[in-house]
Amino acid sequence: xxxxxxxxxxxxxQIRDEASSVETKxxxxxxxxxxxxxxxxxxxxxxxxxxxxxxxxxxKERTLTVNTVKTFxxxxxxxxxxxxxxxxxxxxxxxxxxxxxxxxxEARFKEQPESDTVMDDVEALxxxxxxxxGFIPEEKGGDVAGQLVVIDxxxxxxxxxxxxxxxFGSGAYSIPISVEQLKFETKAKFILVIETAGMFxxxxxxxxxxxxxxxxxxxxxxxxxxxxxxxxxLSDDKxxxxxxxxxxxxxxxxxxxxxxxxxSGSAAHLNEFFCVPKARFLGITPQDIIDYELPTHPMKxxxxxxxxxxxxxxxxxxxxxxxQTAVRQLLKMGVRAEQQALAKHGLNxxxxxxxxxxxxxxxxxxx
Amino acid sequence: MKKGRASQKGGGxxxxxxxxxxxxxxxxxxxxxxxxxxSQLKVTKKNRTPSPKTPKSRGVxxxxxxxxxxxxxxxxxxxxxxxxxxxxxxxxTTVKEAVDNSLDACDxxxxxxEIHVAITQTxxxxxxxxxxxxxxxxxxxEIPRIFGSLLYGSKFHRLRQSRGQQGIGISAAGMxxxxxxxxPMTIVSRVKRNKAHRFSIMLDTNxxxxxxxxxxxxxxxxxxxxxxxxxxxxxxxxxxxxxxxxLWQIALANPHVEIHYTPPKGDARTIARATxxxxxxxxxxxxxxxxxxxxxxxxxxxxxxARNLSAFLQTEFSRVSGKVASEILAKTKLSEKTSPARxxxxxxxxxxxxxxxxxxxxxxxxxLSPIGDDQLIASLMERHDADFCAAITRxxxxxxxxxxxxxxxxAYGGKSFSADEPIKLYRLANRVPLMYxxxxxxxxxxxxxxxxxxxxxxxxxxxxxxxxxxxxxHIASVWVPFTSESKEAIASYPEITKEVKLAxxxxxRKVATHIRRGRRLADQEKKKSYIEKYIPHIGIALQxxxxxxxxxxxxxxxxxxxxxxxxxxx
Numbered sequence: 001x002x003x004x005x006x007x008x009x010x011x012x013x014q015i016r017d018e019a020s021s022v023e024t025k026x027x028x029x030x031x032x033x034x035x036x037x038x039x040x041x042x043x044x045x046x047x048x049x050x051x052x053x054x055x056x057x058x059x060k061e062r063t064l065t066v067n068t069v070k071t072f073x074x075x076x077x078x079x080x081x082x083x084x085x086x087x088x089x090x091x092x093x094x095x096x097x098x099x100x101x102x103x104x105x106e107a108r109f110k111e112q113p114e115s116d117t118v119m120d121d122v123e124a125l126x127x128x129x130x131x132x133x134g135f136i137p138e139e140k141g142g143d144v145a146g147q148l149v150v151i152d153x154x155x156x157x158x159x160x161x162x163x164x165x166x167x168f169g170s171g172a173y174s175i176p177i178s179v180e181q182l183k184f185e186t187k188a189k190f191i192l193v194i195e196t197a198g199m200f201x202x203x204x205x206x207x208x209x210x211x212x213x214x215x216x217x218x219x220x221x222x223x224x225x226x227x228x229x230x231x232x233x234l235s236d237d238k239x240x241x242x243x244x245x246x247x248x249x250x251x252x253x254x255x256x257x258x259x260x261x262x263x264s265g266s267a268a269h270l271n272e273f274f275c276v277p278k279a280r281f282l283g284i285t286p287q288d289i290i291d292y293e294l295p296t297h298p299m300k301x302x303x304x305x306x307x308x309x310x311x312x313x314x315x316x317x318x319x320x321x322x323x324q325t326a327v328r329q330l331l332k333m334g335v336r337a338e339q340q341a342l343a344k345h346g347l348n349x350x351x352x353x354x355x356x357x358x359x360x361x362x363x364x365x366x367x
Numbered sequence: 368m369k370k371g372r373a374s375q376k377g378g379g380x381x382x383x384x385x386x387x388x389x390x391x392x393x394x395x396x397x398x399x400x401x402x403x404x405x406s407q408l409k410v411t412k413k414n415r416t417p418s419p420k421t422p423k424s425r426g427v428x429x430x431x432x433x434x435x436x437x438x439x440x441x442x443x444x445x446x447x448x449x450x451x452x453x454x455x456x457x458x459x460t461t462v463k464e465a466v467d468n469s470l471d472a473c474d475x476x477x478x479x480x481e482i483h484v485a486i487t488q489t490x491x492x493x494x495x496x497x498x499x500x501x502x503x504x505x506x507x508x509e510i511p512r513i514f515g516s517l518l519y520g521s522k523f524h525r526l527r528q529s530r531g532q533q534g535i536g537i538s539a540a541g542m543x544x545x546x547x548x549x550x551p552m553t554i555v556s557r558v559k560r561n562k563a564h565r566f567s568i569m570l571d572t573n574x575x576x577x578x579x580x581x582x583x584x585x586x587x588x589x590x591x592x593x594x595x596x597x598x599x600x601x602x603x604x605x606x607x608x609x610x611x612x613x614l615w616q617i618a619l620a621n622p623h624v625e626i627h628y629t630p631p632k633g634d635a636r637t638i639a640r641a642t643x644x645x646x647x648x649x650x651x652x653x654x655x656x657x658x659x660x661x662x663x664x665x666x667x668x669x670x671x672x673a674r675n676l677s678a679f680l681q682t683e684f685s686r687v688s689g690k691v692a693s694e695i696l697a698k699t700k701l702s703e704k705t706s707p708a709r710x711x712x713x714x715x716x717x718x719x720x721x722x723x724x725x726x727x728x729x730x731x732x733x734x735l736s737p738i739g740d741d742q743l744i745a746s747l748m749e750r751h752d753a754d755f756c757a758a759i760t761r762x763x764x765x766x767x768x769x770x771x772x773x774x775x776x777x778a779y780g781g782k783s784f785s786a787d788e789p790i791k792l793y794r795l796a797n798r799v800p801l802m803y804x805x806x807x808x809x810x811x812x813x814x815x816x817x818x819x820x821x822x823x824x825x826x827x828x829x830x831x832x833x834x835x836x837x838x839x840x841h842i843a844s845v846w847v848p849f850t851s852e853s854k855e856a857i858a859s860y861p862e863i864t865k866e867v868k869l870a871x872x873x874x875x876r877k878v879a880t881h882i883r884r885g886r887r888l889a890d891q892e893k894k895k896s897y898i899e900k901y902i903p904h905i906g907i908a909l910q911x912x913x914x915x916x917x918x919x920x921x922x923x924x925x926x927x928x929x930x931x932x933x934x935x936x937x
Contacts, residue, residue, distance in 0.1 A: 076908035
């Protein structure tokens with residue numbers, strides 16, 4: 001991953017090139033156009049050797065017409081803002097960028113999702129990470145506890161700073177937005193990535209990382225880019241396996257686990273860096289629901305749709321037979337089970353029985 | 368008014384034994400009224416004893432239980448059939464019957480109608496209704512039967528377009544008033560060059576005969592006309608289904624009428640006429656062979672004066688020439704020379720079948736008097752001040768041998784409408800607005816049946832369309848097929864629903880053109896403003912990124928404007 005400084009000039013150059021081609025076309029009397037990669041699951045392919053969703057390269061051309069003139073103007077103004085940020089070495093959060101647009105009179109964005117979309121378009125147009133454009137997300141990266149020392153730099157002095165993740169007590173270390181500068185020291189045997197903050201709290205409270213000699217990371221829903229990148233760098237640097245523990249429902253499987261492992265469809269140009277191909281699925285599997293006699297809830301309409309969609313359109317599930325079987329099994333059962341459902345057998349059943357049982361046979365984990 | 372055939376027996380001396388024992392003999396026939404001429408009411412004093420021919424005669428040995436029912440008694444008990452189900456509807460029906468009669472009378476006499484309607488509250492639940500017209504007036508001899516006897520009238524047996532058709536309306540209102548207040552109806556009428564008469568009349572429900580309480584010559588300021596006054600138990604409401612709404616719609620359906628209205632509450636008002644053009648006179652026609660049923664045909668065969676079948680067909684029916692008559696008879700085993708009186712049942716049946724399979728020209732259309740496209744548009748514009756108005760008159764069509772004609776008009780846009788409410792639907796039958804039973808009516812069903820989205824009008828499945836719009840549908844016919852005696856909804860004959868749909872669709876297309884034109888203009892306007900709004904921002908962004916000079920930025924913006932405007936025109 002290239003750093004901001006090193007790439008700064010080339011981003012400005014790219015913005016200038018794009019603007020210049022628009023300007024030239026207009027003054028030649030032709031309709032200007034910009035080519036954007038299509039940001040959807042339809043436009044990605046899955047190569048298990050590479051281990052992540054890769055863009056297929058289909059693009060949509062946005063020609064400047066009466067109907068597109070508003071978006072076109074907004075895209076250009078967003079590019080101009082990005083150029084200014086990069087040149088002055090400043091940053092703006094996505095929300096701040098949205099507020100900056102409020103000064104653009106008629107071209108302003110009504111709601112933040114509109115400005116986020118334009119930002120994502122610009123990001124994909126240049127094939128860069130939004131941090132390289134000077135934009136940063138507000139979202140938190142995730143929490144870490146366990147056998148790990150993170151080496152960061154002190155923002156004021158630039159001196160190396162050792163952060164021991166065993167020393168946060170009942171709290172945790174928070175993954176920063178940019179993780180490229182971090183270095184790691186660890187002797188842990190594996191990384192356990194957890195969907196919910198509640199389960200993470202339980203494992204931290206009972207110092208599960210100590211007995212299992214591992215690193216615990218809480219994603220809090222779909223993992224952010226920073227969280228994905230952190231896990232990826234950590235596991236690559238230290239060559240340790242990553243096990244994922246999420247709810248046994250289509251959201252946990254297809255949204256959270258799949259995004260962590262192979263990336264997303266909407267920012268596919270970045271998946272190469274923001275994914276964890278090594279990740280394996282610990283649970284909760286559909287078979288777990290039966291084996292551990294877990295209490296369930298009926299699947300909702302959206303769950304069923306999500307599962308069917310995964311089977312039909314998602315290149316990751318289309319590739320893995322084991323996953324197809326599992327998702328079909330879940331659909332057939334028509335139920336879902338949360339991580340916390342294990343509490344049926346006692347609050348600490350997950351620590352004493354479930355995790356040790358599962359970890360005894362990591363080869364059986366779903367891909 | 369129901370200027371009926373003069374009655375020699377209109378008994379001015381009949382005793383007012385309202386609830387006496389004696390019964391009329393004719394009631395059994397009233398139920399078959401719709402299809403047969405036999406229903407002509409021949410109530411006379413002679414008939415006041417039970418006739419041995421009546422179907423009920425087999426019950427003679429049980430006299431105490433089996434009894435004739437008089438027409439009036441029947442309707443007094445079944446007042447809902449005539450539109451008197453509740454107090455507010457009773458008020459509306461009373462005004463409606465009186466106004467319908469006035470308009471019919473004026474139209475027949477070729478007089479531009481001017482009608483005064485006044486309603487005053489006399490007690491908590493009692494109202495005095497007075498309707499006065501400038502019609503030709505009624506001779507004193509006819510007044511008692513017209514107002515004091517049900518099913519007496521001039522309109523039932525003829526085939527001609529008129530508002531009233533049964534001879535029930537105004538006398539039923541009088542009967543209702545009498546039942547609820549015990550007071551007689553007052554009629555003042557004056558025929559040109561004669562003195563005015565004031566009658567006070569009640570109705571004997573047992574005998575269906577008028578009882579004259581008083582009859583005096585009076586001075587009257589009008590040269591001719593009729594004024595009906597009666598008191599009844601009622602309640603006055605405003606809004607939908609109100610007298611106000613009805614009069615407003617009457618004016619819509621009859622652009623040539625002027626109405627002066629004094630409501631029980633609030634100020635008197637005048638609804639001015641939208642046109643001075645009188646409707647074309649509607650001619651009376653003979654029945655069309657296709658519209659006659661077997662029983663009626665048999666009766667006509669019996670009653671005719673024609674000497675042979677060929678002459679019978681030609682004289683008693685419309686659209687039957689000598690050639691058509693031979694064509695019909697050739698399909699039967701009957702001779703043209705056969706005497707109609709001797710044609711037995713089987714002969715009548717073969718004749719009936721032959722008529723059905725012979726091609727006969729459609730009935731003449733001069734018996735119908737449509738409102739007319741121009742009048743409809745003038746009327747809707749006068750009442751609604753809409754942005755756009757279109758009207759369609761369909762060619763005459765036929766159901767069951769009765770000619771009818773559909774007119775439709777649509778008013779779109781303007782201040783009087785709201786865009787997110789269902790359309791306003793006016794249902795008119797022979798120039799009379801239909802106020803109740805909207806969803807039972809063939810007109811409403813047909814309007815809902817139209818695929819309004821094709822005409823750029825919102826509509827959910829099976830519901831009235833939603834648009835800033837009024838739809839008016841008028842059916843003109845010599846015999847309008849109502850679903851009940853109170854004349855509130857049109858029966859769904861397939862021929863009628865088809866014509867209504869065609870008329871509404873045709874006017875819908877015109878409205879769609881109007882809407883499309885409006886949208887196109889708005890669209891162009893929007894695109895133009897789009898270009899002007901956003902091009903400067905492209906200029907600003909390019910200037911910021913490329914460091915353009917102000918001059919260069921202006922040229923770029925202008926070039927861009929040219930490119931976009933050119934492409935818009937293409």
